[in-house]
Amino acid sequence: MAVAKKHEEVMELAKRRGFIWPSFEIYGGVAGFYDFGPLGALLKNKIIQKWREFYVVREGFFEIDSPSIVPEEVLRASGHVDHFVDAMVECQKCRSAFRVVDLVLEQTGKGIEGMSKEEMDRFVKEHKVRCSDCGGELGKIFDFNAMFRTAIGPGSQRVGYLRPETAQGIFIDFKRLQRYARGKLPFGVVQIGKGYRNEISPRQGIIRLREFTMAEAEVFFDPEDPHHPRFSEMAGEQLRLWRACDQIKDREQLTETTVEQAVERKVVCNELMAYYLALTKRFLIDLGIPNGVIRFREQTPGQRAHYSSETWDAEVSTERFGWVEVAGLAYRTDYDLSRHAQFSKEDMTIFSADKKRKVLCHVVEPSYGIDRPFYCLLEHSYVSEKERKYLRLKKELAPIEVGVFPLLNRAGMPEKAREVLEGLKSRGFMVEYDDAGSIGRRYARADEVGTPYCVTIDHRTLEEDTLTVRDRDATSQVRVKIEELPRVLRSLLCDEIPFSEAGEPVKKRSES
RNA sequence: GCGGCAGUAGUCUAGCUUGGUUAUGACACGAGCUUGCCAAGCUCGCGACGCGGGUUCGAAUCCCGCCUGCCGCACCA
Numbered sequence: 001m002a003v004a005k006k007h008e009e010v011m012e013l014a015k016r017r018g019f020i021w022p023s024f025e026i027y028g029g030v031a032g033f034y035d036f037g038p039l040g041a042l043l044k045n046k047i048i049q050k051w052r053e054f055y056v057v058r059e060g061f062f063e064i065d066s067p068s069i070v071p072e073e074v075l076r077a078s079g080h081v082d083h084f085v086d087a088m089v090e091c092q093k094c095r096s097a098f099r100v101v102d103l104v105l106e107q108t109g110k111g112i113e114g115m116s117k118e119e120m121d122r123f124v125k126e127h128k129v130r131c132s133d134c135g136g137e138l139g140k141i142f143d144f145n146a147m148f149r150t151a152i153g154p155g156s157q158r159v160g161y162l163r164p165e166t167a168q169g170i171f172i173d174f175k176r177l178q179r180y181a182r183g184k185l186p187f188g189v190v191q192i193g194k195g196y197r198n199e200i201s202p203r204q205g206i207i208r209l210r211e212f213t214m215a216e217a218e219v220f221f222d223p224e225d226p227h228h229p230r231f232s233e234m235a236g237e238q239l240r241l242w243r244a245c246d247q248i249k250d251r252e253q254l255t256e257t258t259v260e261q262a263v264e265r266k267v268v269c270n271e272l273m274a275y276y277l278a279l280t281k282r283f284l285i286d287l288g289i290p291n292g293v294i295r296f297r298e299q300t301p302g303q304r305a306h307y308s309s310e311t312w313d314a315e316v317s318t319e320r321f322g323w324v325e326v327a328g329l330a331y332r333t334d335y336d337l338s339r340h341a342q343f344s345k346e347d348m349t350i351f352s353a354d355k356k357r358k359v360l361c362h363v364v365e366p367s368y369g370i371d372r373p374f375y376c377l378l379e380h381s382y383v384s385e386k387e388r389k390y391l392r393l394k395k396e397l398a399p400i401e402v403g404v405f406p407l408l409n410r411a412g413m414p415e416k417a418r419e420v421l422e423g424l425k426s427r428g429f430m431v432e433y434d435d436a437g438s439i440g441r442r443y444a445r446a447d448e449v450g451t452p453y454c455v456t457i458d459h460r461t462l463e464e465d466t467l468t469v470r471d472r473d474a475t476s477q478v479r480v481k482i483e484e485l486p487r488v489l490r491s492l493l494c495d496e497i498p499f500s501e502a503g504e505p506v507k508k509r510s511e512s
Numbered sequence: 513g514c515g516g517c518a519g520u521a522g523u524c525u526a527g528c529u530u531g532g533u534u535a536u537g538a539c540a541c542g543a544g545c546u547u548g549c550c551a552a553g554c555u556c557g558c559g560a561c562g563c564g565g566g567u568u569c570g571a572a573u574c575c576c577g578c579c580u581g582c583c584g585c586a587c588c589a
Contacts, residue, residue: 016523016540028563028579083589088513146589164589200513200587208588305589387551407549436542440550447550456549468549475550508549 007320009389010382011205017449019043019378020206032202032210034371039449042399042430044213044374047287048192050397051215051368054283061188061217062180066169068194071152072159077343078168078336080161083306084146089124089138100124100141148196148210162196167365170218171336178220178350178361185352185361186221186228186272192370206375207321213370219272220361222352223334226270235260237278241267241312244298254295269310269331276366280314280327287373288394289380293317297325307335316376326372332363381450391450392473395493401430402489403446403454409435417457420467420482427486447472453489455480468506471499478503 015021018037022029036044055061075081089100100120120141123129129138148162163169170177170189181187192215202208221227228234239262241255255267259278262268268277277296284294299311307330314327337360341348349358381391395401404421406413414435424431432451434442439456446454454470461467461482468477469488480488480503491497 012523022580025562025580029581031580080589088587146587197588202588203582205581303589307589405549408547411548438547438550438552440552442551443549444551459548470549477549506549 006379006382006384007318009384010378013382013389013391013448014040014378019449020374032199032208034206034209039399040374043377043393043397044370046397046399047370047374047377048213048215050286051192051283051370054279054286055188055190055215055217055366059188059217059279061190061219062177063190063192064170064173064177065193066166066173066191068163068196069150069152069160070163070168072161073343074168074172074340075147075161075164077339078171079306079339080147080164080168084164089141146198146200148198164197165195165367166191166193166214166216167218167336167367170216171340174220174337174340174348174361175346183350183353185225185350185359186219188217188219190215190217192216204321206371207324209371214367215370216365216367217276218332219276219364219366220350221272221364222355222359223362224355226272226362226364228272228275231259231271231275234275234278237281239274239277239281240295242295242297243267244300247298247300268312270364272364273310273312273329273331276329276364277312277314280329280366280368283368284314284316284326284373286394287377288392288397289316289373289376293380295323296329297323305330307332309333316373316380318376318379320379324372324376325369326376327366327368330365330367332365334360334362336363337361388444388447390447390472393450393452395452395495398450398452399430400432400446400449400451401453401493402432403442403451404431404433405439405442405454405456406435407439407456407458411459412462413457416461420455420457420485423482424486424489429486429489443470443475453492455485455489469502474499476508477506479506480504 013019017039019040020034020036023033023035024030052063056063072081075084124138124141147164150160150162152158152160169191173189177189178187193213194211195214196211199208199210202210235258237259239257239259241257241262242252243255246253246255257265257267259274262277263271263274268274281291281294281296285291293316295315295317296312297315299308299313304311310331312329313325314329315323316326318324337348340346341360349360351357352359377393377397378391381393383390383392391398402424404417404424406417417433417435421431421433432446434445436442443454450472452472454472456468456470456477458468460479465482466479467482467485469480469485469492470477476499478499484503488497488502492499492502
């Protein structure tokens with residue numbers, strides 16, 4: 001119980017202060033769905049904004065926005081219809097459930113993939129396949145479809161699914177996108193949006209959702225030229241890798257290496273993959289996740305998705321859930337483009353001007369969940385000191401940037417405080433006004449949701465147009481002229497100046 | 513999905529074994545007073561038995577179903 005104390009406290013805070021809570025609560029709730037409250041929505045948007053800075057602004061990738069509902073043929077081509085629908089069977093005695101294909105392979109050595117349900121039933125009976133846990137009799141085979149199925153339009157009832165990944169929207173648009181990129185390789189396309197997976201039994205709160213936000217990038221490149229133009233900038237970055245070969249031998253051993261060495265020693269398949277591993281690490285650190293709790297785990301061949309020939313999961317260690325996958329980097333090869341070429345009969349190749357030949361692009365896919373790092377961030381930001389509990393969020397991520405308080409609710413201070421508030425709002429600051437309870441309580445309320453700075457209007461404000469600015473982490477204050485406040489706050493929020501240089505230091509009462 | 517345990521205001525919680533006045537307390541929140549910089553104090557206020565059914569004169573309490581959560585199994589491409 002003591003083990004997950006931080007998780008319980010941070011989730012209590014998250015619910016109480018409007019970050020996240022279970023969806024559909026007044027109707028009893030539905031497992032696997034969470035709502036983002038006012039502060040949660042702000043924080044989530046700031047995480048997305050940072051992701052855009054990395055991938056859209058700096059990598060120069062194109063962002064698109066395609067539908068969440070996808071017609072069946074797209075997902076047949078992508079392999080999701082075959083790989084998401086698992087024939088399952090349950091033991092009548094001990095109630096264990098198995099994938100039929102796995103169970104049959106294990107007991108008879110025969111692959112029965114592609115059989116109909118009836119054929120599988122017959123096969124299981126003929127070969128006397130039993131429960132591998134208790135040897136019990138097996139029940140009837142049933143389908144478990146991990147995609148949400150729906151109907152498009154009335155009448156024809158064309159089958160559609162809620163997308164299990166945003167990536168397909170990008171592959172479908174490949175021809176238009178490569179024209180937009182004017183034939184230059186490599187180029188990248190991103191999409192941020194909801195993805196849907198009908199989990200059998202979602203637990204672990206916000207870590208395993210049935211509807212979640214993903215941010216995916218598809219990097220298209222010539223397989224004979226898997227280089228990143230700015231690889232040298234990333235070459236020296238240290239990576240902590242847990243290789244598949246070590247996992248198979250049950251070894252917890254991590255490989256510490258630079259990006260460059262990882263490629264040279266063929267630990268990572270190519271330069272692009274290694275580059276995006278490093279970029280992922282930088283992104284997570286930039287969110288405020290400590291370097292020490294980040295590692296990359298290579299998926300073993302059995303764990304990999306059908307489309308991937310090499311996958312690395314970026315994992316963050318948490319108190320409550322252990323190592324949590326927050327991003328997956330998959331080498332999708334030409335799987336998706338060739339499948340869509342085959343199923344749609346469209347030519348998905350691209351003409352390379354410098355190589356004077358047609359190229360079927362390969363794809364490296366950095367794919368991020370947004371909800372999971374959101375949780376990791378809350379857990380790792382939560383600080384519980386003696387009398388103080390607060391979120392030490394990075395300033396640029398804090399949902400509310402500035403609290404504005406009148407020291408007293410009289411003597412013209414509230415009016416002055418409102419003036420300051422409006423001045424900050426009009427300059428684009430996310431501010432919150434609070435005049436309830438003692439000044440200490442208001443600081444505590446602001447600290448709890450990670451507000452980095454609070455300004456207080458006091459007697460001196462009325463006399464000389466200065467006010468105090470308080471730093472969340474140090475709880476120390478400086479006195480600043482009102483006219484300089486926006487500039488000072490902007491510099492502080494961008495980490496351009498240290499707090500001590502923001503203004504004239506204010507002595508704490510207890511110190512004087 | 514299976515088995516075990518659980519669900520009381522915004523949050524935490526007493527009451528449940530042995531059915532019976534107006535469902536306990538704390539914190540939080542709102543209004544007012546107070547307060548001259550770090551969750552102080554005073555007054556007042558808001559606010560709950562997860563949902564549905566059954567047993568009973570009477571159900572937060574006992575029984576059943578559902579939902580949700582926790583633990584174990586399975587699943588997590």
